[in-house]
Amino acid sequence: MRCAAIWLMAVAFAAQAGAATFGSPGGPEPANLEELTQTLAQQPYDLELLISYGTSKGGSAGHLALAIRDPARGEELVHSANFYADRSREHAQGRYTDELMIRVPKREYLYGTTSSLGEAAAFGLDFGEVYKRSVIGIRVSGVPEAEKAALTAFFERINADYRGRAKNTVYHDGEVKYDYLRLNCAKTIGSAFKHGAGYDALDVTSPRALSRRRVVAAANANIPTEMAMKLMEEWAARGYGIEVVLYRKFEGSTYVDPREDEKIAFRDLPDRFPSVLSRDFRKDQGEYEDYDNLYAMYLLRNLMRSALRLDPASQRIEIELRAQPLPYPEAAERAAASAQADSEGFLRRAPFRRDGTSIDGASGRPAP
Numbered sequence: 079m080r081c082a083a084i085w086l087m088a089v090a091f092a093a094q095a096g097a098a099t100f101g102s103p104g105g106p107e108p109a110n111l112e113e114l115t116q117t118l119a120q121q122p123y124d125l126e127l128l129i130s131y132g133t134s135k136g137g138s139a140g141h142l143a144l145a146i147r148d149p150a151r152g153e154e155l156v157h158s159a160n161f162y163a164d165r166s167r168e169h170a171q172g173r174y175t176d177e178l179m180i181r182v183p184k185r186e187y188l189y190g191t192t193s194s195l196g197e198a199a200a201f202g203l204d205f206g207e208v209y210k211r212s213v214i215g216i217r218v219s220g221v222p223e224a225e226k227a228a229l230t231a232f233f234e235r236i237n238a239d240y241r242g243r244a245k246n247t248v249y250h251d252g253e254v255k256y257d258y259l260r261l262n263c264a265k266t267i268g269s270a271f272k273h274g275a276g277y278d279a280l281d282v283t284s285p286r287a288l289s290r291r292r293v294v295a296a297a298n299a300n301i302p303t304e305m306a307m308k309l310m311e312e313w314a315a316r317g318y319g320i321e322v323v324l325y326r327k328f329e330g331s332t333y334v335d336p337r338e339d340e341k342i343a344f345r346d347l348p349d350r351f352p353s354v355l356s357r358d359f360r361k362d363q364g365e366y367e368d369y370d371n372l373y374a375m376y377l378l379r380n381l382m383r384s385a386l387r388l389d390p391a392s393q394r395i396e397i398e399l400r401a402q403p404l405p406y407p408e409a410a411e412r413a414a415a416s417a418q419a420d421s422e423g424f425l426r427r428a429p430f431r432r433d434g435t436s437i438d439g440a441s442g443r444p445a446p
Contacts, residue, residue: 128213156181172337375437
């Protein structure tokens with residue numbers, strides 16, 4: 079009887095997996111994923127900073143992760159802070175909490191429909207990001223091998239500290255565990271560069287300077303887009319090459335995460351450029367007016383090499399846009415001028431034509 083029950087369970091699981099739709103866990107991956115992965119891997123780069131869009135209204139800073147490439151081993155692994163590694167009772171059951179910094183192949187992180195972390199991994203967060211939201215990849219070339227090794231070692235240290243319940247480390251005040259404000263995705267990535275790779279001048283907010291009040295912590299939290307801009311300045315100063323790839327959200331995923339309180343299909347979630355802390359923070363995508371947000375969106379567009387999208391009919395990844403990225407100094411100068419002009423235009427509350435083009439292609443929206 080026991081063997082028969084196990085067999086029936088296996089058949090039921092296989093049937094369920096076989097019925098999974100495209101854009102859902104257990105469903106098919108893009109038909110040309112391997113081919114496109116090999117094509118993109120031919121481009122010379124060492125790191126890829128991955129900025130995920132926000133998926134909620136009313137304030138959403140997105141997510142920040144880092145892919146480190148090892149061509150000798152043919153690996154490109156993404157290091158990403160684990161939202162559920164906060165030691166809360168709510169997340170202790172049914173969520174992946176073994177590590178604070180997860181490490182998965184980049185193709186799995188972006189397009190995977192099964193996870194090497196097991197069934198507790200979160201679809202749309204730990205793997206399969208593009209089925210839930212767009213992701214910006216900032217590719218960096220010319221990075222020394224010693225720097226890449228130092229970054230990897232620092233992420234391993236964070237995990238060791240997490241497992242050992244370490245407190246008051248050089249990079250964090252208090253117990254080492256995930257905290258949306260005090261030890262979040264931007265803080266862990268920034269700390270790896272500052273304390274691991276020796277970016278001494280990098281501004282990473284220290285919790286030691288913060289009050290225990292959450293409102294004060296929120297005002298001083300490390301933010302993904304802001305950290306990305308700081309890191310790009312550091313890379314430019316070191317003479318590293320910088321270019322951008324946009325992985326557009328797959329708009330057709332009907333998947334609803336059963337573990338979330340709000341039962342909303344991925345396709346119906348907002349896909350918002352991750353805002354800095356500003357007057358834009360609670361606005362919808364396409365309504366940003368703050369200089370810092372405009373500058374970030376314009377700079378990333380000026381550095382864009384390509385944009386990728388998943389075609390729902392063919393279930394293939396298409397290179398939607400090919401562009402020639404500007405050198406970083408010129409890209410930054412143009413972005414600053416356009417952001418200044420457009421932010422002033424929005425303040426006037428009179429119709430005008432935007433000077434800059436955002437990372438996702440929006441331009442020319444008149445002010446109300």
